[in-house]
Structure formats: structure tokens, C-alpha cells
Amino acid sequence: MQILGTVEELRQWSRAHRCDRANGAGMALVPTMGALHAGHASLIRAASEARPGRVAVSIFVNPTQFGPNEDFARYPRTFSADCALAEREGASVIFAPSVEEMYPAGAATVVDVEALSDRLDGASRPGHFRGVATVVAKLLIAAEPDLAFFGQKDAAQVAVLRRMVVDLRLDTKIVVCPIVREPDGLALSSRNVYLNAAERKQALVLSRAIDCVQKLVASGERRSVTLIEAARTVFAEQPAVRVDYIELVDWATLWPVLSATQGTLFAVAAWVGATRLIDNTVIG
CATH class of the missing domain: 3.30.1300.10 (Pantoate-beta-alanine ligase, C-terminal domain)
Structure with a gap:
């Protein structure tokens, strides 16, 4: 399994595999912030079943979706374990960019899905969905996947991203996988x-x-x-x-x-x- 660090590397890998007609066209992307658990594993498995050998998993703790008093600094980072889990579940590559790679110096463009971004979690976390939409748009533009996999637990995020994909006419289908729970019912997070x-x-x-x-x-x-x-x-x-x-x-x-x-x-x-x-x- 390869580990890629730049947008250009991801784009080159994606274009080579999206055009692999012998194994079917298209590739799948599973965007994550790392700290992978069984819920993420279910997304990677689903992506691998849909696009075997053509699955990219991004691991990027996105600073723009955290508020000033939120947990960006202490958000769990378990990169080695994440890579092992992703490979085991069928990931082909890991995209692990730096903050500077995703947000070059002087970057001024953001994606704001108006109205939806102010509801549910957006009402409690002002600016959160703007950060989510911006980073996911960057990932979709870089990877050009025909499928992108997200969990139902983040249902409000799913609504925002579905609207963004439609509005920007991105050629990606958002695939939503069921919530994975602990034996006692707690949703994995x-x-x-x-x-x-x-x-x-x-x-x-x-x-x-x-x-x-x-x-x-x-x-x-x-x-x-x-x-x-x-x-x-x-x-x-x-x-x-x-x-x-x-x-x-x-x-x-x-x-x-x-x-x-x-x-x-x-x-x-x-x-x-x-x-x-x-x-x-x-x-x-």
C-alpha cells in the first residue's frame, strides 16, 4: 500500500486507476480524519467491494472545521494503526497531506453551503460545515473519485456534502453507509x-x-x-x-x-x- 503526501501524487494515481478499463473504470475515496475504528473499516470495506484495488483513504485532521475552543490539538492521531487498518480492509493508497499541502500560503477560497451549514451541528459549531465542505471539495477535486464513502452517523455533514456535489456539479456520488455501534449500542466515534x-x-x-x-x-x-x-x-x-x-x-x-x-x-x-x-x- 502506497502513502501519498501531495495532491499531484494523488491525482496521478487516481487518473491511472480510473482509466484501468481491464479492471473497470472509476475509483473510490474514503475521507477521514484518522483515529480509525470499526465504523471507518466498514466504509473502506464497502469502497473496496465497489472498486477493488482502486480505493484511496485520506487521513487529514482538518484544522478549518474546528472552532477556537474545540479539540483540534488533542484530536487522536494514530497514523501507523490507521494505515494498518486501512490496508487490512482493502485500501490501495493512503493520502496523508500536510496542512500546507491542503491550504497553501495565501489560499483564500472556501466552500460555504448556505443555509444547510447553519442547521443542526452547524448551529452549535459556527463555521464547522464551511471547513468540512472546503476540505472535502479539495479532496474530490484532487482525487476525482466516482464514489466517495461517508457514514450515516454524520448525517448533517452528508446533507451538506450532497448539496455541495450537486451545486458544484462534481462527478462524484456520495455513498452513505450505516452507523456501526458498540455491542451496548453506543455509536462508534x-x-x-x-x-x-x-x-x-x-x-x-x-x-x-x-x-x-x-x-x-x-x-x-x-x-x-x-x-x-x-x-x-x-x-x-x-x-x-x-x-x-x-x-x-x-x-x-x-x-x-x-x-x-x-x-x-x-x-x-x-x-x-x-x-x-x-x-x-x-x-x-
Whole structure:
């Protein structure tokens, strides 16, 4: 497995493999910030099944999507272990650029998906989705993949990136893979390593709230007010956890809806100690 550090190296590798008609056209990209876990592994496996031998995994802790008081400096960095996992799951190359490679001196261009970037996580983390959209646009332009793989856990991010790809007419399909959970239900996240033993138990309230809503929907309940109130009741059982948002939204627009329909997104975010976690379910 190769490790590439420059945009030009990635572009040359991609163009050589996208044109490999003997093995099928196209290549897949799995953008990550490293600290890879089983959720990332599922994305790489899915990419490898779709484009065997033509999968690039980017590992780049993107500074522009962190706010001034967020965890950029302490975000877990486990590069050697990440490379081993990516290779094991079918990655062909690792793209691991420096900050200077992704943001050359004097760079002044950003990508801002208006309206969507101010909803859900964007409301809590101003500028976050601008940083995400900018770095993912750079990665898609550099790699020119026909497929890019993301996890459903970052559902609001998915909505922003889908809109960006359509608006910029990028020739990439966003592929969304299901949330991967721990045996007790906690959604996998690189930030779970921040939780101490007590906080780890408290964090389960997020998945319990999601499970409660899923059961209500399965029983026929569709009203937003009822689903949200049920989730709030679950969160109230764990007063140490501070709720950020509990929302039922249209997944394309992230705009609140009055009732759940096929494809509607029910999403939650909360602070467990100093760690902000998210979870969701897609109705149907």
C-alpha cells in the first residue's frame, strides 16, 4: 500500500486507476480524519467491494472545521494503526497531506453551503460545515473519485456534502453507509476515547433515545412533537448529559418537519462531560 503526501501524487494515481478499463473504470475515496475504528473499516470495506484495488483513504485532521475552543490539538492521531487498518480492509493508497499541502500560503477560497451549514451541528459549531465542505471539495477535486464513502452517523455533514456535489456539479456520488455501534449500542466515534468510565455509561443515553424513537415509529407514531418529547424523557434519566439538540428534520434540507415520513432524519447531539457526541436514525 502506497502513502501519498501531495495532491499531484494523488491525482496521478487516481487518473491511472480510473482509466484501468481491464479492471473497470472509476475509483473510490474514503475521507477521514484518522483515529480509525470499526465504523471507518466498514466504509473502506464497502469502497473496496465497489472498486477493488482502486480505493484511496485520506487521513487529514482538518484544522478549518474546528472552532477556537474545540479539540483540534488533542484530536487522536494514530497514523501507523490507521494505515494498518486501512490496508487490512482493502485500501490501495493512503493520502496523508500536510496542512500546507491542503491550504497553501495565501489560499483564500472556501466552500460555504448556505443555509444547510447553519442547521443542526452547524448551529452549535459556527463555521464547522464551511471547513468540512472546503476540505472535502479539495479532496474530490484532487482525487476525482466516482464514489466517495461517508457514514450515516454524520448525517448533517452528508446533507451538506450532497448539496455541495450537486451545486458544484462534481462527478462524484456520495455513498452513505450505516452507523456501526458498540455491542451496548453506543455509536462508534473517534471522540469516544475522551470518555472516562462514568461518562462512557452516561453516553449510552444517546442510543437509548434513538432506540425509543425507533420503537415509537415502529408502533405507528409519526408526530414530531411526540417523538422529540419521548427522546427528551429518555435524556432526563441522565441529568449529567447536556442536550445540544433533538430534531426531526428533512434529511435533504435539515429543516424541521411536523411528522416523520420515509427518509426523515431523527437526530440528537449532547455533551457528555467535555465531549460532544451525535447519533441519529433515518425513518424507514
